[in-house]
Each structure stands twice: as C-alpha cells, then as structure tokens.
Amino acid sequence: MNHKLVLLANQIKWTQMEKEFVPLYSKTGTPSKPIRLMAGLLMLKQMYNLGDETIMEAYVRDPYMQYFCGEAHFRWDNPCDPSDLVHFRKRIGEKGVEFIFKQSVLLFGKQAQEKEICVDTTAQEKNISYPTDTKLHVKIIKRCNKIAQKENIKQRQRYSRKVKQYLLESRFGHHPKRKKQSQRAQRKIKTIARRLVNELERRLPEERIMIYRKEIEIFKKVIYQKRNDKNKTYSLHEPDVSCIAKGKSHKPYEFGSKVSIARTKSNGIIVAVKSFTGNPHDSKTIESTLEQHNEITGIRAQTAIVDRGYVEQTINGTQILKPDNGKGRTAYEKRKNRKRFRCRAAIEATISHLKNQYRMGRNYLKGIIGDQINALMAAAAWNFMKWMREMASSFLFFFFQLLVQVKKFFQIHLENPKNNLKWGC
Numbered sequence: 001m002n003h004k005l006v007l008l009a010n011q012i013k014w015t016q017m018e019k020e021f022v023p024l025y026s027k028t029g030t031p032s033k034p035i036r037l038m039a040g041l042l043m044l045k046q047m048y049n050l051g052d053e054t055i056m057e058a059y060v061r062d063p064y065m066q067y068f069c070g071e072a073h074f075r076w077d078n079p080c081d082p083s084d085l086v087h088f089r090k091r092i093g094e095k096g097v098e099f100i101f102k103q104s105v106l107l108f109g110k111q112a113q114e115k116e117i118c119v120d121t122t123a124q125e126k127n128i129s130y131p132t133d134t135k136l137h138v139k140i141i142k143r144c145n146k147i148a149q150k151e152n153i154k155q156r157q158r159y160s161r162k163v164k165q166y167l168l169e170s171r172f173g174h175h176p177k178r179k180k181q182s183q184r185a186q187r188k189i190k191t192i193a194r195r196l197v198n199e200l201e202r203r204l205p206e207e208r209i210m211i212y213r214k215e216i217e218i219f220k221k222v223i224y225q226k227r228n229d230k231n232k233t234y235s236l237h238e239p240d241v242s243c244i245a246k247g248k249s250h251k252p253y254e255f256g257s258k259v260s261i262a263r264t265k266s267n268g269i270i271v272a273v274k275s276f277t278g279n280p281h282d283s284k285t286i287e288s289t290l291e292q293h294n295e296i297t298g299i300r301a302q303t304a305i306v307d308r309g310y311v312e313q314t315i316n317g318t319q320i321l322k323p324d325n326g327k328g329r330t331a332y333e334k335r336k337n338r339k340r341f342r343c344r345a346a347i348e349a350t351i352s353h354l355k356n357q358y359r360m361g362r363n364y365l366k367g368i369i370g371d372q373i374n375a376l377m378a379a380a381a382w383n384f385m386k387w388m389r390e391m392a393s394s395f396l397f398f399f400f401q402l403l404v405q406v407k408k409f410f411q412i413h414l415e416n417p418k419n420n421l422k423w424g425c
Helices: 004-011 014-024 035-047 054-061 063-068 083-106 133-150 160-169 179-203 213-224 282-297 331-344 346-357 367-415 417-422
Strands: 116-126 242-244 254-264 270-276 303-305 318-321
Touching: 004 063, 004 367, 014 035, 014 083, 035 054, 035 063, 035 083, 035 367, 054 063, 083 270, 083 282, 083 367, 116 270, 116 282, 116 331, 116 346, 116 367, 133 160, 133 179, 133 213, 160 179, 179 213, 254 282, 254 346, 254 367, 270 282, 270 367, 303 331, 331 346, 346 367
Parallel strands: 116 303, 303 318
Antiparallel strands: 116 254, 242 254, 254 270
16 A cells, blocks of 8 residues: 555545536436546556557556556456547546646645746647648648548549659659759649649538538648748648747757746746647746746746746746846855756756656647647646655655664664563574
8 A cells, every 4th residue: 555656546636626527527318437537547648658548458457557546446347448538638628637737736735835936948749740831732632532522522633643643753852853843743733732622612512611611721721821921731630730949950840839837946846837829939928827837836936947038027026037147246146046047957857758758749639728738737747756756765765764773673682682582582
C-alpha cells in the first residue's frame, strides 16, 4: 500500500470530481462507466505517455493502475472501449480537464502558492504532415473525387493518371535543370484542383451542397491563398493550425498552436497552462495566463519572470520582469535579478519534459479544444508525477533512517553479553 500510485489515488478528491462531472450525464439510457475509471484512465494515459489503445493493455497487466481507477478486485479484461476516452473528453470539455489540472496543483498545498512565477511560451505541434501547396492540392483532388463518387456525380474527368505524372515531374524542383518543369507541373496540379472544386460546386444539388459547404470553402481558401497571405490554411482536416517560428535552427517553422506555461520559481510546479489560436505575440498571452494562475491557486503573483520576447510592464498588480542591461539599478537589485533569471531558465527543461514524456510534443486531439485539453493534461501529468517522485523519495528517506536505527539497536545489544542473555541471543 506504499506504492506511489496508491498514495496518489488516496490524495485525489474523487468524490468532488464526481460531483463536478455528474451534471454532464443523462439520467436515461445505458448506465455509464464510473467517472473515477474514465478520469483515472485519462490521467494514467498522459502520465505514462500511452495512447487510447495502449493504456488498455497497460491497465490489464498493472494492479496499481486498477487500484488508482477504483477497482476493488483484479480484472482480466479491458475496462472500456478505447473510443470511450474520446467521448469522455468531449463530454467534460475544457472546463472538466481544467478541474483535473487544478486537482494536480492543489496536491502541493502552500508550495504552489509562490509569489514569483516563471512564464514562457512554446509551440505544440499538431499531428499533420509538413504542408506544401502541391501536397494540399493533391489531397483536394482526391477528396473531390471521393465526394463525387459518394453522391453519384458523373465527372468529366478524374485526372488520376495525370496527377501521378505531374507529381513525378514536380520532384527535385530545386535543381536548375528541372526547375521550370517542376513549376509547370505544380501549376497543372493546382489548375486541376480548382477545376474539380468548381465542377463539384456546379453539379451538387442544393440540398446536398449544404453538407459539404464548409469543406468546399476550405478547398477554395487553400487554392486561392498566396505566399504572403495571413491566416493561411495548412491542413484540410485541421484548418485552425498556425505556422509558428520560434527561432530554432533545426526547425525554423512548427505547425500547431502556441502554449503559454507558468511554473513556480523554486518548486517547479506548473500552475497555469493556456493554449492560443493563431500566432499571438508572447506579450499578448501573459494576461490570460496570469488570470488562470489566479483562478487555480487563489493568489495573484507579485512577479512574473520572462525572457526577452515579452514586454516589461505591470498587469493587474503583477510585475513582468525580463533581462536587461541593469542600468539604473543598485548592485543588490542586479544580483537579485541575476538569480531570478537563472531560475527562469529551468522552465525550458520543464517544457522539454512535457514534450518528450507527457505527450505535448505532438498533439493527436482534434480541433482547438483538443489543443487546450492536451496541454492541460500534460501539465497535470507533470504535477502528478512530480508529487509521486517527492513522496517516493521522502518514504525511502524515512525507511533508510528506520534501517539505521534498527542497525544501531542490534549493534548495541549484540556487543553487550548481558543484553545478549536478556534478549535470548
């Protein structure tokens, strides 16, 4: 019973969580799965970097995971279908996931109520392929042919063979001898995509065109957008994806959403995480991040330590500090700020762990709400794992001290012959 998952399960307020989520369920129909089971599976999935399918396999073979999710007896089958996790995420929404994140912060008590926090932004990449115009135009052609086949529309031409030929010709366009041929093939593919979209729009009946109206609008936006346009579409199935440049030499552009993260300066607890649509400037994201920090911890931070990408200002009583040349400051203030900015650098390692170990490196959840849910669950998983590590280390320290005391006790009594007789040694 001293396993870290057991200790964590005993600390989470499951009853309060059930009261929070019960209004989201209907009183009629098939009985649902227990809320503790579904919420526990979501937490474990993020904590151990598993998918909706692989968490089921891990659940069956791990009794501690089953105890964490509220099982009284060991079970040998999957607790639910993997798709039930999708429905549960949609049911609780962003507010429900934010409640789970709040529970992870409240585990630390006063440790999470530091007056100084570190804030930084990062790019959360979406699960899409690297976008190019030709690649998107080919996808539009295939999708138009699929819609026409489904609606029994007789097309003038499908261009299946032509598209394959033009794709081969468009390869190695950076080579001087193939540049003109490649550009010509790319223009041909774009023309075919535009032609099929217009034909589909003309021949679809009025009652059926409303079903595909949103999809056709995305097709048109992709076809007519130009290189220097703003708010471009980079994916057909994820049209809200943004292009974010963070100045990395190995990865100049990332396609996803911008996420702002706030972390306590001393303890390393994530106290706020917010996802944003588009590509706002870092200074535009900090106000909503501070508001979320205030809602979750119940206090307003006195100081937010940031990097040079922000603007030094005061927001609702919180002073925003960024590195500067130190002109006009005393030696004590310079020394104090230098220490602060060294502590701020630790948030970079936290972001790296969130991406590599807690599923924030590539977001597989759909839509804008999927961006926020994935970021919140990654931050909650970080806090849960941090709490378990601290509990495990404190328990091991206590156990080690107990062993030392027992060793001393036996050494004292075994060295004295009278004590040996007394204790029957």
